[in-house]
Amino acid sequence: MSTRDRRWTVVDLFSGAGGMSWGFHAHPQFRIAAAVDAQKSKPSRSTLDCNDTYERNIGIRPLEFDLQQISATELYQAVRKEGNFRSPTVLLACPPCTGFTRTLPKNHSEDDPRNSLVGRVAEFAAVLKPKVIILENARELIRGSFKSHSKKLEQKLHELGYSVHSQIYRLENMGLPQRRERAIIVAVAAGLPLRTLDDLWDGWKVNQKSITVRHAIYDLPEVSAGQTHPADPSHVSSAVTDTVMQRIRAIPTDGGSWISLFRSPETEELATPAMRRSVEANRTNHFSDVYGRMAWDNPAPAIKRECSHVGNGRYTHPEQDRLCTVRELALLQGFPSTYRFEGTSRQNAYRHVGDAVPPLISHQLAWVCSWILGGPRPKPSQFVLPNTTLRPQDVLVDKKARVEQLKISAAKA
Template identity: 25%
Template sequence: MKNIYRVLDLFSGAGGLSYGLEKTGYFKSLIALDFNEPAIETFKKNHEDTKCIVGDITDKKVKDKIIKLSKKDKINMIVGGPPCQGFSNKGKNLGLKDERNFLFLEYVDLVKEIEPEIFIIENVKNMVSSANGYFINEIVKLFTEIGYLVNYKIINSYEFGVPQTRERTIVIGSRNFKYDFKNLYKYTVKEEKRPKVHDAISDLNYLNSGEGSDVSEYLIKSSSNYQKEMRKNSKKLYNHIATNHSEIAINKLKMIPAEKGKEFLPIELHGKQKFKTTWSRLEWNKPSPTIDTRFDTPSNGKNSHPVLNRAITPREAARLQSFPDKYRFYGKKTEICKQIGNAVPPLLAEKIGLSLIEQIARCKTGHK
């Protein structure tokens, strides 16, 4: 018997969380909401059966529509990553009433209105540590008051087979049981088997600055299990386009040896960015650092190709985020970069989903 959870994905972005959950076969995202039109286009093209809505969650008409649709579709699970910009000691005075956190309160309100069995929140790592735990305690309190058993943990995607050290806070609430993160760790990958940058993108190692196209052919055979998995059911390669860098940027990258960083640049060429990782190349036999929304810019951090004189492409970044090659992104380059950088790695979402189903089954049979 297979119970399919009917999901509402709020702040859905490109759909990484939904895609990963759906891969388990136990979840189906019926409704998705985001205010960003290109992100919703990407979501819709990759989840054709989902009702995709472009809108602002603070708009009463949009909110009422979401509630009405959710009740009609018998939504019993809500997922999403509400932006929370006010997590700082300074913001503690206003707490969750800080206007920068109002989107989080909208999420809480929709959970209260729709009353799903389960909810999942993905957010930044410092959601837990900010203001000495004040905010996470407030969040747990809010959900507890409306009838949920809540647990949370900072999770590193790399431990679960994503070729990237991405740490995020995961909050899971249920009406029937308290989610046990120990169960999730049954789905980790042994250190020696975790894919690295080479496993993820070495077969895409041929474009120079300004080269590539939105749809192209595979030119190099896959050389790792991870690459084979990413290529499944994809006859074409999408979004493999290299940034057209300035001559100055290319000349800087030429000075930096394979897998090295800005320590090889003259001090006067370090630029205004003072972070240690700016103008750094990825390392083949290590995981990527966190993929952010500006991975196409060498001065942004450690996101230049290990050996080629360019930043990584959207497809390479998507691989490092564990999106399969068939998952195509839509919109202008800056929008596509945002979609990929803001996404929940689907592979992590899939493992959270499998762990959830296991605990739900235990709860229903009365086993702890």
């Protein structure tokens, strides 16, 4: 006779390759009951194959629905049947950030149709009736030209009886070895305490040595461009042309930039037309990360969706002459070393990494949720995700914050 599964249920909308889900999947008190992703790529490409990666790691197959088209009632019926629950405890929602991110100039003046998916989260919440809602997106969701979408979402959630907290976080402050700034919205049903990542980290701080590129990937074995390491199918980078390889080799190791190509006539010949135009216009900081190498003793730059080419950002290895591998970028993105990205195209594997909510952060959000739902305040030994670049011993007591807490407590006494 089977016993009833008493874990809290989770539904993940826009589930991608499982970055947000994994943090809850790794928490002993949560069960991923259902996930949904249309796995759409750009119009010229057929599919992202992210549902295969999700199933390989999480163990359930996401439902393939277009969340811009399906009605809230239809969604409720589908995920309830899939997950065997009445109402999920937690609703995760990470709508596409492409229409908000500041890296696309048009987003300052054009409201992308996909941005309306933010408002749909409230429609889904109205029928799913979760106790906690977590939404993650680009910082421009609550600060950019079209922050009205988040304002409307908050208003609708308030009307449904939720308390809402919206904030922009620098995720390196939470242990991610990457400079990544993201908006996180937490909403809780009436009667539940509203807690956030700020509460989780109150009195704690990260050892700065633990958020560097060196700490994250230095020990990985060397591979050449286009080569797959036999022990790890994901420790592989894209092959490059001879011209691109010459360009990479001409850029100084440990933080070098394409600007260095102009140091001599020989290396200047390797510069692209766009680089030449930037120099002629005296805009040497223009797209300064393109073809750039990561620096060993700094956090990585923000890892974006199109991270599969050295010409798309500072994704070149600090020392080896190649693009960082899928595994290296996954570690820098907060995935555990055991996460599997094989079974899809290499380009899609890179997108799965760049699109994801860092599991290192989603695991912390899972512990925030268990605290909201009545559990005790979690300790670093609990909220640090195993097999990632962050270890419990990397979380230090913030003595300054503790002193301030004591002063406040003394003043109240």
